[in-house]
Amino acid sequence: MAETTTVPEWRVTLADNTIGEEEIEAVTEVLRSRWLSPGRRTRAFELEFAEALGCSDAVAVSSGTAALHLAVRALGIGPGDEVILPSLSFVASAAMVVLHGGTPIFADIRSETDPTIDPAEVRRLITGRTKAIVAMHYGGYPADLVALADLADEYGLALIEDAAHAPVVRAAGAMLGTVGDIGCFSFFATKNITTGEGGMVVARDPAILDRIRAARSHCLTASTWDRSRSGSAEYDVTDVGLNYRPTEIGSAIGRIQLAKLTHDRRCRRALTAEYRRRLAAIPGLVVPFAHYDGDSALHLMAVLIPEGLDREELRTRLRRSGIQTSVHYRPTHQFTLYREKFGPAGGLLPVTEAVGDRLLTLPLHARMSQEDVALVSAGLSEAVIGLSGRAGS
Numbered sequence: 370m371a372e373t374t375t376v377p378e379w380r381v382t383l384a385d386n387t388i389g390e391e392e393i394e395a396v397t398e399v400l401r402s403r404w405l406s407p408g409r410r411t412r413a414f415e416l417e418f419a420e421a422l423g424c425s426d427a428v429a430v431s432s433g434t435a436a437l438h439l440a441v442r443a444l445g446i447g448p449g450d451e452v453i454l455p456s457l458s459f460v461a462s463a464a465m466v467v468l469h470g471g472t473p474i475f476a477d478i479r480s481e482t483d484p485t486i487d488p489a490e491v492r493r494l495i496t497g498r499t500k501a502i503v504a505m506h507y508g509g510y511p512a513d514l515v516a517l518a519d520l521a522d523e524y525g526l527a528l529i530e531d532a533a534h535a536p537v538v539r540a541a542g543a544m545l546g547t548v549g550d551i552g553c554f555s556f557f558a559t560k561n562i563t564t565g566e567g568g569m570v571v572a573r574d575p576a577i578l579d580r581i582r583a584a585r586s587h588c589l590t591a592s593t594w595d596r597s598r599s600g601s602a603e604y605d606v607t608d609v610g611l612n613y614r615p616t617e618i619g620s621a622i623g624r625i626q627l628a629k630l631t632h633d634r635r636c637r638r639a640l641t642a643e644y645r646r647r648l649a650a651i652p653g654l655v656v657p658f659a660h661y662d663g664d665s666a667l668h669l670m671a672v673l674i675p676e677g678l679d680r681e682e683l684r685t686r687l688r689r690s691g692i693q694t695s696v697h698y699r700p701t702h703q704f705t706l707y708r709e710k711f712g713p714a715g716g717l718l719p720v721t722e723a724v725g726d727r728l729l730t731l732p733l734h735a736r737m738s739q740e741d742v743a744l745v746s747a748g749l750s751e752a753v754i755g756l757s758g759r760a761g762s
């Protein structure tokens with residue numbers, strides 16, 4: 370019986386992807402071939418992704434979290450090691466540090482308008498135990514990699530780029546993900562490139578990338594694909610590894626998604642420009658990166674609602690108008706586990722906390738129209754004005 374699960378009914382959904390007939394045909398072809406584990410399509414996807422980033426190789430994995438886990442593992446982060454990272458991020462990077470016995474040290478962000486990790490705060494938090502820094506390119510906008518790479522060099526630290534939001538973005542003369550020692554990407558269903566679930570890792574040192582490739586599949590010296598081609602049943606195991614292999618189905622989708630990225634970005638650019646124009650008229654609303662005109666994946670349309678407004682009430686009003694919203698992110702250090710076990714060493718994170726309370730993510734994806742942007746902006750304006758009147762009364 371055919372399953373008919375589709376995207377839920379909203380007038381404007383928060384996120385969507387560009388999956389179409391091309392991906393459906395590619396998946397059908399993989400299924401017809403009956404070769405489903407990593408094979409020639411996965412290898413082609415890796416090389417095409419690497420080429421797009423201007424590097425020589427990449428390793429496809431089963432998720433962005435897997436990419437981060439392999440990065441933390443490859444750098445040998447373990448008990449006693451501290452890793453400085455933004456609290457205003459998805460929990461995956463902090464969780465992978467904790468999983469390996471390391472200690473996440475949360476650094477504050479720069480400002481309301483640039484909510485990426487603040488290099489001055491990173492410098493303040495460096496101790497003799499610091500092993501690595503994680504830069505996260507919030508919403509597809511670059512963190513200050515020049516300053517962070519300088520800090521990493523000065524103190525002999527590793528730099529991991531969590532580029533989950535930022536595939537194929539050039540900033541300060543380099544592709545995001547390729548400046549740090551290791552770059553990690555996610556192909557989750559709402560990302561600019563999706564494979565359903567998936568991820569990619571790049572590394573500056575080919576030896577590190579080799580270690581990551583091996584660890585992706587239990588450090589076996591020959592994959593199922595290698596063995597099928599050579600006819601040999603032999604392999605050795607050189608270290609403890611994991612199964613973070615992508616599927617050939619996902620890789621076939623990813624190759625087409627990568628080719629569609631230029632179109633996706635063009636749509637996001639036009640929609641973001643329209644949002645910026647319309648949202649500028651809403652009193653008290655702050656639009657991060659509103660004046661940024663460099664390259665960006667434009668993954669999120671995050672805003673800061675006016676101070677003192679009830680965000681959940683605002684979201685309820687927008688939901689009633691069929692507008693889906695979200696929050697990227699609730700600061701990691703405020704979640705129970707991190708609050709209780711890893712409270713920020715140097716006190717609170719004032720900017721992160723102030724911004725975290727006001728963040729609201731509006732719909733942004735390539736299937737939206739300018740009319741959708743007008744509808745969301747008008748809905749938000751009405752809700753803000755309505756609630757401001759109430760807050761002031």
Ligand SMILES: Cc1ncc(COP(=O)(O)O)c(C=O)c1O
Nearest residue numbers: 432433434459461533555556557
């Ligand atoms: C900033 C960030 N890092 C890491 C991840 C983890 O990626 P995945 O969901 O593919 O495991 C995500 C995705 O949700 C993310 O947004």
